[in-house]
Amino acid sequence: xxxxxxxxxxxxxxxxxxxxxxxxxxxxxxxxxxxxxxxxxxxxxxxxxxxxxxxxxxxxxxxxxxxxxxxxxxxxxxxxxxxxxxxxxxxxxxxxxxxxxxxxxxxxxxxxxxxxxxxxxxxxxxxxxxxxxxxxxx
Ligand SMILES: [Zn+2]
Numbered sequence: 001x002x003x004x005x006x007x008x009x010x011x012x013x014x015x016x017x018x019x020x021x022x023x024x025x026x027x028x029x030x031x032x033x034x035x036x037x038x039x040x041x042x043x044x045x046x047x048x049x050x051x052x053x054x055x056x057x058x059x060x061x062x063x064x065x066x067x068x069x070x071x072x073x074x075x076x077x078x079x080x081x082x083x084x085x086x087x088x089x090x091x092x093x094x095x096x097x098x099x100x101x102x103x104x105x106x107x108x109x110x111x112x113x114x115x116x117x118x119x120x121x122x123x124x125x126x127x128x129x130x131x132x133x134x135x136x137x138x
Contacts, residue, residue, distance in 0.1 A: 015130070021099035023097060024088070028088075029123045042083055043055055043078060044075050044081060065098040066099045067097070095132035
């Protein structure tokens, strides 16, 4: 089934689902904020319905991301993003929950996570938008 056919026309405007692709849960945001090595930089290569494709910039690969809201008002082909393949897309305007397909799998654990300490983000969940917001970004 084409990914765009998964769009639920009856999806509630006040969605309260915390599954991947819906509202970002503060615990998930907090956990992944503490794992800064897990992101991959990418660029949006297509947007079709609620699905977008991201091609990675530093590795040969791509991933498909589904989100329950249309993101075409803030992202376009060529937009820079970051993907945490387990469940997050950083649009530059917050971290949104996504359901991913394809991709390269989780970024391997670093041998010394302490070297990433300065990259660890403090985050909050914006209950109004369902996004994770980094509150300590330089
Ligand atoms: Zn939803």
